[in-house]
Amino acid sequence: MSAVGRLLRRKFHRTAINRADPDPWGSQARLTFAAQKANKHEAWAENARKIKAGNRKSMLTLLEERGLVKDIAGGRQALNNLLTEKPIGAYVGVDPTAPSLHVGHLLPLMALFWMYLHGYTAVTLLGTGTVRIGDPSGRTTARSRQSENEREQNCTAMRLQLKRLWQNVIALGVKHEHKNHISRERQVLLNHTWLEGVPAMDLVTKLGSEMRLGAMLAKDTVRTRLEGDDGMSLSEFLYPLFQGYDWWHQYKTWGVQMQLGGSDQYGNICAGMEAVDAMRRHEDIPGDLNDPLKATYGITTPLLTTPSGEKFGKSAGNAVWLDKDMMSSFDLYQYFLSTPDTHVERYLKLFTFFPSDEINLAMRAQEADPSKRIAQHLLAKSVVELAHGANAAVEAEQVHKSIFAGRSTITFDKSALGGSITSRGIPAPQLSKEQASLLEHKLRFAGKAKPSSTAAEAGDGLTGLTVHLPESVVQSASDFSQVLLAAGLVSSKSAGRRLIDSRGAYVVVPRSSDTEDKNILNWSPIEPQHTPKDFVIQHSERFVVVRYGKSKLRICRLIDEWKFKRKGRVLPEEVEMQGETAPQSEQEQKKTVPSVPEAESAELRR
Ligand SMILES: N[C@@H](Cc1ccc(O)cc1)C(=O)O
Incomplete structure (x- = not known):
């Protein structure tokens, strides 16, 4: 190497044991509150001195260098200065419209995590109240209404997820040797806890009277929606007011002066800045309203x-x-x-x-x-x-x-195949009733979002890779194209056939004798003349294992047709391309084979 x-x-x-922190068990905690506060101030002042002397990068510069900053609301210079002077609070809000975050949420969160690691107060806010209104930003149609049950399941799942994410960030902070700043704090807040108690009169008289309609009406989303047939509901239009109120609540309780969001949040963030200013004018908050060190700022991350x-x-x-x-x-x-x-x-x-x-x-x-x-x-x-x-x-x-x-630690033994396949052969853990229902909800959601593949199974390391197939599909198929389609690896039988012709699909060959090492998966390219029923791996249950490229693996568990139907499963439908039956040149064939990243297919051929 x-x-x-x-x-x-x-x-x-x-x-984590090999941490650079000289005070791993937090002797800071034993200091009096006053001493801690003095320490915090001194440490921050020292940090600011180093930044100003050019010996350390400012927080904003670091975020910019990472590529995490698209737009800044409130002025770059003033924000840079504020972040250098004060370990302010910053927040990222997410509405629980699904049971999980997706990678798109990661960018604003990464910026927030960086800030936490550098000693700021970082708030992840779950929009348990705002989700009931539905943010119209960047959408051409209104969001469909969630049932109360669904909403609760999503909130529970996302709250847990945010907590876990924070745990992982803390472990990563240790691993990357970030200093354990005493000023850092983190929070997971739920906005229904305060939004539900806001008097309507307050909203109208304090916020409503101050915020100007012009900017709200000029937003692209509002304009397009108003031009469309369905228009826009008043509640959706007022969404930014509630997001703004969130900021105000955090401003006064946690010193949150900054909001981070995806690029579609720019309008809401600006409205929020206006809302905080309005509330500051109404409630007697001490301090100069024009003081840039007390103002609010926003950052959006790139799309x-x-x-x-x-x-x-x-x-x-x-x-x-x-x-x-x-x-x-x-x-x-x-x-x-x-x-x-x-x-x-x-x-x-x-x-x-x-x-x-x-x-x-x-x-x-x-x-x-x-x-x-x-x-x-x-x-x-x-x-x-x-x-x-x-x-x-x-x-x-x-x-x-x-x-x-070509080697696998997946052991095809009974314990591994009991419920799900695990990479260590350990059966999936027992779930409580609540956990089971939450899991079912998440999988249903994933299933909904993936109409082209059969529902994935729960497991512990290889979830999403196991699919149920009716035994009859494998028994009756004369070649593998039908199996690849049923497993959700290709969108049509002809795409499957082309994949097979180009030797781009693989199947695990069952062991011919008990003496063969069961830890080795014997992959073979699928040949046009291969019949799927010859590749059934028989253990306590029956399987066919296929993949294409490097990454698309499916463990197909074969079950009786009636069981398949009882589970409410359907096989993916064929999506035939127009004119697909016409013979194609080799060049064209390559184009329509499901895309395997170039480097991967090259590596496979080696
Ligand atoms: N409106 C944000 C989520 C959010 C909710 C409440 C907030 O206070 C802030 C952000 C989004 O849809 O992405």
């Missing part, structure tokens, strides 16, 4: 698109969920692993806490041998570590290595 590789490896495997121009984080029309039950660690790993070389450096800056010099090292190693995809692996593992935790990240990497090196 190269020196660079060794360095990155060491860094990656550093554990990411894939190289082909799609919204980032949408894979084939589906969001890339951060919840393990909705998208497995393995699938999340694969998603980031397929990042093109041209984008990987930018994504490392955006989605990881690696300092720039280590990203540069990784990029040097990457350029020296792009086929190893060192930077992509680093990115994929880091994102899984952030979203699912360190163990899941190590596991996803190991599963990847074992599958694509």
Whole structure:
């Protein structure tokens, strides 16, 4: 291994015990409150001196260098100054419209996490009240109404997820040797707790009378909606008022002077700044209203698109969920692993806490041998570590290595196949009734968002990879195209056939004798003359394991037709392209085969 590789490896495997914090158990906690406060001020003043002397980067510069800043509301210079002078509070709000965050939410959150690691108060706010109104920003139609039950399930799931995310951030802070600033604080707040108690009169007389209609009416979303047939409801139009009130509440209780959001939040953030000013005028808050050190500021993060121009984080029309039950660690790993070389450096800056010099090292190693995809692996593992935790990240990497090196630690024994396949052969844990219903809700949601594939199963490391198929599909199929379609790997039988013809799909060959090492998965390219029924792996249950490219793996569990129907499952429908039956040149065939990132297919052929 190269020196660079060794360095990155060491860094990656550093554990929480090997922390640089000289005061790991927080003797600070034993100091009196007054002493802590004095310490906090002194430490911050020292920090500000270093920044002003040019010996340390300001917080804003760091966020800009990471590529996390698109627009600043309130003035760059004033914000830079404020962030240098005071460990202010900042917040990111998310409405629980689904049971999980998706990768699109990560950018503003990453900026917030960076701030926390540098000693600011960071608030993640769950819009348990605002979700009932529905943010119209960037939408051409009103959101569909959620049932109370669904809303509650989403709130519970997202609240848990935010807590876990925070735990992972703290572990990452230790790993990346961030100083344990005494000024740092973090909160997960739920906005229904205050929004439900706001008197309507207050909203109208204090906020409503101050906020000007002109800016609200000029917003693109409002204009387009008003021009459309359905118009816009008053509640949607008033949404920014409630988001603004959130800010006010946090401003006075937590010193939150900054809001971060995706680029579609710029209008709401500006409205919020106006709302806080209005409330400051109405409530007697001491201090000069024009003092820039007391004002509010906003930052939006850029909107990411894939190289082909799609919204980032949408894979084939589906969001890339951060919840393990909705998208497995393995699938999340694969998603980031397929990042093109041209984008990987930018994504490392955006989605990881690696300092720039280590990203540069990784990029040097990457350029020296792009086929190893060192930077992509680093990115994929880091994102899984952030979203699912360190163990899941190590596991996803190991599963990847074992599958694509032809070796697998997946043991096809009874315990592993009892409920779900786990990479360690450990059965999925017992769930309480509440956990089971939450899980079911999440999976239903994931299923809804993925109409083209059969519902994924719950498991602990390889969720989303197991699909149920009726036994009859495998028994009657004369070639594998039908199985690839039923497993959700291709969108039509002819696409499946082309994939097979180009030797782009693989199947696990069942062991012919008990003496063969059951830890080795014997992958074979699927040949046109292969019949699926010859590839059934028989254990306590029956399976066929297929994949295409490096990342699309499906463990197809075969069940009786009636059971399949009873579970309410349907096979994915064919999406035939126009004129697909016409013979194609080899060049054209390549184009319509489901896209396997270039580098991956090249690697597979090697
Ligand atoms: N409106 C934000 C979520 C949000 C909710 C409440 C807030 O106070 C802030 C942000 C969104 O849809 O992304």
